[in-house]
Amino acid sequence: MNLGRIQEGIEALNIFLQESPKYAVAGRVRDLIAELQEQDSAAAKAHFSGIDPLLAIPGPRLSVKSWQPPDIDDLRLSVAADVACPAQRVIDESGKRVQELVEDVTRFSAIEDLFHQALDEYGNPVRTETRKFNYVASITEPQPGFLSVDEFRADKLSLIGYPDNIASTGFISLALVFHPHMRDSFDMVCEGLGDWHGQASWLVHFKQRDDRPNHMHSYKVGNQYHPVRLKGRAWITADKFQIVRIEAEMVSPMPEIQLLSEHQVVEYGPIPFTKKNTTLWLPKSAEIYFDFRRHRYYRRHSFDHYMLFSADTEEKRKEIVAPPVAKKQS
Secondary structure, three states, X not given: OOOOOHHHHXXXXXXXXXXXXXXXXXXXXXXXXXXXXXXXXXXXXXXXXXXXXXXXXXXXXXXOOOOOOOOOOOOOOOOOOOOOOXXXXXXXXXXXXXXXXXXXXXXXXXEEEEEEEEEOOOOOEEEEEEEEEEEEEEEXXXXXXXXXXXXXXXXXXXXXXXXXXXXXXXXXXXXXHHOOOOHHHEEEEEEEXXXXXXXXXXXXXXXXXXXXXXXXXXXXXXXXXXXXXXXXXXXXXXXXXXXEEEEEEEOOOEHHHOEEEEEEEEEEEEEEEHHHOEEEEEEEXXXXXXXXXXXXXXXXXXEEEEEEHHHHOOOOOOOOOOOOOOOOOX
16 A cells, blocks of 8 residues: 555455454454545555554464364365366266176275374374274175175274274275265265376265265264264276275264264275286275364274185185284373
8 A cells, every 4th residue: 555556455455354354453444445445545655554564463372283184175176277077977987987896896805904093182193003904895785776885804893902992994885975876865066177196087076965865974872873974075087987085074063972073085096806807996095083072083094915705715815813003102
């Protein structure tokens, strides 16, 4: 304004009010805008010189580091400006890939490494534990239109074997959001052509519908199941329509079970099975951040040494015989 660029100054002040409507000088700024719109530049300089810009700075306070990834709807990703998304084709073709997975896989096993941290309110780890499991999963369709995913971890059939007595499962099933039997339960929007590790990928936003039953995700507390509505984003390769990454989170907190937040990040990759001469896209890693019962947790599940039961059961590999390793961080 002191340079005489009054209109630009008014625009800057309006932006300030939109972003910081509760600051102490907000009322004085509104008065100044009104006066500027009526007076010449000389008067504007005089009025502006009477406002201390330092008053617009909030008082000093401790900066709290976010311990979770950004909200799905707060994250704005770059997309190609001149490329239209063939939304229906992306949804249909990715659904076919998931459907092929369900048809090809009856049972598979893997070695699973679990990394668990309990965090303080600033996201700093206060305790770290690790586990290693023999992991087995099966995908079946016991009746038309209903998919069932069962997971097992050898020697750890009770909650006692898991850090903080909390079991986390179901990462293989997250991609089933795009299965033809499941996708009608979600609103889906193709956001455009983005990038994942240098590979062109379609970005598809999904959100669970209120008018459809929720069979995708739930928490079991005691003997009761509590369905959790999800929203998220998937990265789907532009050439093969394979799902390479999914981020998902709760639509809203669930105070009835003290679950205030949950954010999942699952990455998928091609797993070759030489004896069956096929390659399947399965989870390579899964991260979960959750605020449950007034505690904050971070977990990372990593999977390798995959085997298909139908083709690889005659292959012998060393079973895990060492007890779980628990480490406490000082």
